[in-house]
Amino acid sequence: MYKHFRSGGAKSAPAKQFHYRGHPKAGGFSGGRKVAGGGRSRYGGGGNRGGGFGRFIDPAKFVNKAQPVSTSTKPVHYTPEHNFIDFAIDNRLKTNIVAKNYYVPTPIQDKIIPHILAGSDVVGIANTGTGKTAAFLIPLIDKVLRMPNERVLIMVPTRELAQQIHDEFMVFANRLNMQAVCVVGGASMGNQMKILSRQPAFIIGTPGRLKDLMERRAIDLSRFGTVVLDEADRMLDMGFINDVKLMMSKMHAKRHTLFFSATMSREIETLVHTFLKNPVTISVKTGETPNAIDQDVVKVPVGKNKLDVLSEILAKPGFDKVLIFGRTKHGVERLAKDLTFRGFKAESIHGNKSQPQRQKALSLFKAHHMKILVATDVAARGLDIVGVSHVINYDQPSTYDDYIHRIGRTGRAGKQGRALTFV
DSSP: OOOEEEOOSOTTOSOSEEEBOOOGGGTOOOTTSOOTTOSSOTTSOOOSGGGGSSSOOOGGGGOBOOOOOOTTTSOOOOOOSOOGGGSSOOHHHHHHHHHTTOOSOOHHHHHHHHHHHTTOOEEEEOOTTSSHHHHHHHHHHHHHHHOTTOOEEEEOSOHHHHHHHHHHHHHHTTTSOOOEEEEOTTSOHHHHHHHHTTOOSEEEEOHHHHHHHHHTTSOOGGGOOEEEEOSHHHHHHTTOHHHHHHHHHTSOSSOEEEEEESOOOHHHHHHHHHHOSSOEEEEOOOOSSOTTEEEEEEOOOTTOOHHHHHHHHHTSTTOOSEEEEOSSHHHHHHHHHHHHHTTOOEEEEOTTSOHHHHHHHHHHHHTTSOSEEEEOGGGSSSOOOTTOOEEEESSOOSSHHHHHHHHTTSSOTTOOEEEEEEO
16 A cells, blocks of 8 residues: 655655554564653644554554455445335335435344334444444334324434434425434534424434433423434443433333444443343344555655654545544644645644534535545544545554544445554
């Protein structure tokens, strides 16, 4: 893949190149030794052992050559048991599904939709990008069509995922006389409360804002018969679990509960036993590291500026739509401004920005009006952005799970992606 770039700028640098693929035999990873561009930089990242935060991750885990598609490596083709037209759902909903060009369900959709339609509690274990949003929206929209008084609560860990689910709902529920509201922080609570007063069938939100609205008596959770916990493992990681438990305790005991997670840790199993009754478990989880993603590392030579190295990478052909991850809100904002100053079209999303600002940045990125989006890990889960050519970990992730979720933004829909991690 990429072996090196000629370094420019600082004459003091003894090395004229920096290298991807920093295997020990090729010069070694720095181990606990600081490298240039490391430490607590102006962008909030760390270049020393473990990146300054979280647990140490062996840099060798950031290197993986994408597997070529051949008869020996090509995954076994999945043959679904159903087509969307086969499901026992309202014909108007089927029309909207076809309008979205959905004909053959993905494995998680094919296996779990019949159980949701039957009213069973379900646990869905699936990688990101497998179509699980439609897997629960389609049967739940049909449920509300059959039971007009039914109300559905969908809890997710991030604002972006909530908005994405809301957008997908609007497509599936087109002309069905059904309302949904997205309630997240960073957006006007007054507007959200105004929509809530209309008693929408679906409420999609993050735990913090949902709790605030519940305390203001804008939401009466006892009236909700169905709840979806999406990206449950991420909600656990982000410290939302107590809020989730509180809200679940306010709901009717005879509720219909759908639980989705990318992992099934001991803590997640405990939540399943606490919240669900005799659930049907469907797992379509595949390998830990996506084989369609070419992964490599970037070593910054002593004396070389880390931002200069990043700029040289971004200027190369093929870096058409790049998602860059940083660790802190301040660092991400500063990096986006510095890249803009250097002539790149870049925007940022992080927790200090309002929801409209974040949505505007995402919309510009999705529409190819800018080629670089710099983000904190808030964007690592749930974002479905078509055509991301590269993910760059400017700051190392805190955990390997975070790494997997970050790089999962590329290499989607059968396309090969590329991921680079600064070490």
